[in-house]
Each structure stands twice: as structure tokens, then as C-alpha cells.
Amino acid sequence: MKNFEYARARSVDGAIQLSTSESRFLAGGIDLVGEMKEYIVSPNRVIDLKTIPDLDRIDTSSGTWKLGANVTIAEIAKNRQIIATLPGLAEAASEVGSPQIRNVATLGGNLAQHSRCWYYRHRDLRCLKRGGSTCYAREGENKYHSLFSGNPCISPAVSNLAVILAALDARVNVRRGDTEQNLTIGELYSDAWNNPLAHNSLQQGDLIVDVEIPTQKNRSTYLQVSEKSEFDWALVSCAAAGRNTGGHWADITVFLGAVAPTPYRVDSPLLEGSELSKDAIESIAESIASKATPLTHNGYKVPIAQALVRRALARIVT
Numbered sequence: 007m008k009n010f011e012y013a014r015a016r017s018v019d020g021a022i023q024l025s026t027s028e029s030r031f032l033a034g035g036i037d038l039v040g041e042m043k044e045y046i047v048s049p050n051r052v053i054d055l056k057t058i059p060d061l062d063r064i065d066t067s068s069g070t071w072k073l074g075a076n077v078t079i080a081e082i083a084k085n086r087q088i089i090a091t092l093p094g095l096a097e098a099a100s101e102v103g104s105p106q107i108r109n110v111a112t113l114g115g116n117l118a119q120h121s122r123c124w125y126y127r128h129r130d131l132r133c134l135k136r137g138g139s140t141c142y143a144r145e146g147e148n149k150y151h152s153l154f155s156g157n158p159c160i161s162p163a164v165s166n167l168a169v170i171l172a173a174l175d176a177r178v179n180v181r182r183g184d185t186e187q188n189l190t191i192g193e194l195y196s197d198a199w200n201n202p203l204a205h206n207s208l209q210q211g212d213l214i215v216d217v218e219i220p221t222q223k224n225r226s227t228y229l230q231v232s233e234k235s236e237f238d239w240a241l242v243s244c245a246a247a248g249r250n251t252g253g254h255w256a257d258i259t260v261f262l263g264a265v266a267p268t269p270y271r272v273d274s275p276l277l278e279g280s281e282l283s284k285d286a287i288e289s290i291a292e293s294i295a296s297k298a299t300p301l302t303h304n305g306y307k308v309p310i311a312q313a314l315v316r317r318a319l320a321r322i323v324t
């Protein structure tokens with residue numbers, strides 16, 4: 007690993023001031039340290055965010071809850087209020103990695119984590135995402151890759167939390183220099199849809215401060231299929247959320263994870279009705295196949311995505 011300076015931030019302002027064109031923020035370090043060991047990133051300064059007071063707070067005092075960027079994934083999974091009010095969020099957190107990872111990894115780091123594509127993570131390869139000229143996965147081992155992409159890189163976004171936060175209409179507060187950005191999850195990832203070099207829309211020095219989650223959607227769920235039951239990423243994940251008042255549905259949203267460089271919205275006019283029949287759920291799930299562009303080795307993801315959409319919608323409406 008290349009030598010680097012280590013700096014402890016005491017405030018969000020302090021972290022921004024410490025930031026340089028070659029520095030990186032450190033939260034739990036699960037992703038960043040791995041990348042540094044493999045020389046995928048070699049910052050000149052690492053700025054520890056864990057020393058910033060209050061960034062680990064969960065504020066439930068209003069109808070829109072605020073979770074600080076340093077809240078750990080374990081805390082999200084076990085927090086009683088989250089389990090009761092936003093069950094899909096707790097379910098998504100409890101599926102991340104392993105207990106050891108969840109105890110250390112943070113909300114901010116989970117949203118800002120980089121591609122898990124094995125070509126990107128190989129220290130000796132320089133694929134498109136690392137500034138090279140080739141996507142090795144397109145004609146190579148693409149079993150874990152995207153079914154949908156707006157650019158030649160087919161590495162999917164794998165953050166569990168991004169998928170459920172998209173379904174819950176969460177917004178992310180980001181400090182960019184002296185300004186504050188309030189981004190939807192779609193906006194937080196939109197650059198990755200268009201630009202093979204991007205993992206998300208964060209610019210150098212952007213700091214995720216907290217995430218705002220409206221609690222109006224009183225039903226939510228998160229499901230995933232993985233090869234292993236622990237210590238593994240989702241092959242495909244699915245989050246669904248909606249508001250049920252007196253048996254009438256509103257604002258149902260469904261997102262898929264690990265199939266696109268952003269959480270992928272399952273769009274259908276059938277989601278806009280106030281009732282969701284079994285036939286409607288079936289049509290929504292079926293519609294995914296015609297939009298997907300499977301590669302040599304990842305076509306198996308289509309029926310998994312369809313099954314997860316069926317199960318997630320059945321779970322929230324029953």
C-alpha cells in the first residue's frame with residue numbers, strides 16, 4: 007500500500023477543509039482499505055469521518071427520519087423503530103455481508119462503495135472503469151453483471167441500502183464544498199448509468215452527511231437471492247414500498263438491485279392503481295424480461311428478478 011497521511015475530521019466543515027484532489031474519506035474502511043491494498047485507489051490523505059460527532063445519530067423526531075452517514079449497518083438492522091416502521095430497510099441491512107462487516111460498515115460507505123466487478127478489482131487490469139479502453143466483462147465472465155446499463159460498463163450497483171432507500175423515496179444530503187446538495191437515490195447514482203468511469207454521482211470531496219427517509223410508506227420489504235446465505239452479495243435484490251390507507255394503495259415503488267449501475271426502477275402503470283391484483287403483479291413481473299439485455303452468462307438473473315418482484319409485491323399487499 008502506498009504511504010498516506012491519516013487525518014481525523016472533527017466536523018463536516020473540517021472534513022471538507024482537509025479534503026484535497028487526491029484524498030479519500032474513510033468510514034468503516036471495509037471497501038476503501040481493500041481498494042488501497044490492491045492499489046486500485048492510492049490517496050495521499052485518508053480523512054477519518056468516524057471522529058465526527060453526531061454523524062452516527064438516528065433522528066426519528068419528525069415524519070421524515072434522518073440517519074447520519076456514520077450509522078452502522080448493524081444499528082439499522084437492529085433498531086426497533088426502524089424494524090417497526092421501515093421493515094424493508096432493516097431487512098436490507100440485515101442481509102449485508104456478515105455480522106463483522108455490519109458492525110463496522112456505515113450507511114455513507116455502503117452508498118458510496120465502489121464496483122465489485124472482478125476485473126475492476128484486479129490490481130493488474132485497467133478496464134474502462136479504471137480509465138482503460140476495454141470492458142473485459144462484456145465478452146468475458148459476466149455472471150454477476152448488469153441486465154440494464156446506459157453505458158458500456160456493465161458493473162451493477164450492489165448496495166443493499168440504495169435499493170430499499172430508492173423504494174422509500176429517501177434523499178441524501180451531500181456537502182459539496184460550501185454548498186449542500188439534496189439528492190434522490192436516482193440522482194446519487196445517475197452518473198453511473200451514463201458514465202463508465204463513475205460508481206455514483208459523487209464528485210471528489212463530496213461528503214454524504216445524512217439520509218432523509220419519509221415514513222409515509224407504511225409497507226416495505228426487501229428480498230434478495232445470493233449464492234451463499236452469509237458473507238455474500240445479492241445476485242439480484244428487490245425492494246418494494248407503498249402506502250396503504252383503509253385498504254387503498256398509493257405510491258407503490260419497486261426497485262431491483264445488482265442488475266444495473268443504479269438501483270433499477272420497475273416501471274408500470276399497474277403500480278399506479280389503488281388496488282394490486284394477482285394478475286397485475288404477474289404482468290409487472292413479466293414485463294421485466296422484454297426490457298432486459300442479458301449477456302452470455304447472466305440470463306439466469308431475469309427469472310430471479312421476476313420471482314423477487316412477484317414475492318416482494320405479494321408481501322407488501324397481503
Ligand SMILES: Cc1cc2nc3c(=O)[nH]c(=O)nc-3n(C[C@H](O)[C@H](O)[C@H](O)COP(=O)(O)OP(=O)(O)OC[C@H]3O[C@@H](n4cnc5c(N)ncnc54)[C@H](O)[C@@H]3O)c2cc1C
Nearest residue numbers: 033034035036037038103111112114115116118165166214
Ligand atoms: C465479504 C463482503 C460482503 C459484502 N456484502 C455486501 C452486501 O451483501 N450488500 C452490500 O450492500 N454491501 C456488501 N458489502 C460491501 C460493504 O457493505 C461496504 O463495503 C461497506 O458498507 C462500506 O462501508 P464502510 O463504512 O466500510 O465504507 P468505507 O470502506 O470506509 O468507504 C467506502 C467508500 O465510500 C466513501 N465514503 C465513506 N463514507 C463516506 C461519506 N460519508 N461520504 C462520502 N463518501 C464516503 C469512501 O471514501 C470509500 O470510497 C460486502 C463487503 C464485503 C467485504
Ligand code: SF4
Nearest residue numbers: 123133141159160161
Ligand atoms: S463491467 Fe465495468 S468494471 Fe467490469 S470490466 Fe467492464 S468496465 Fe470494468
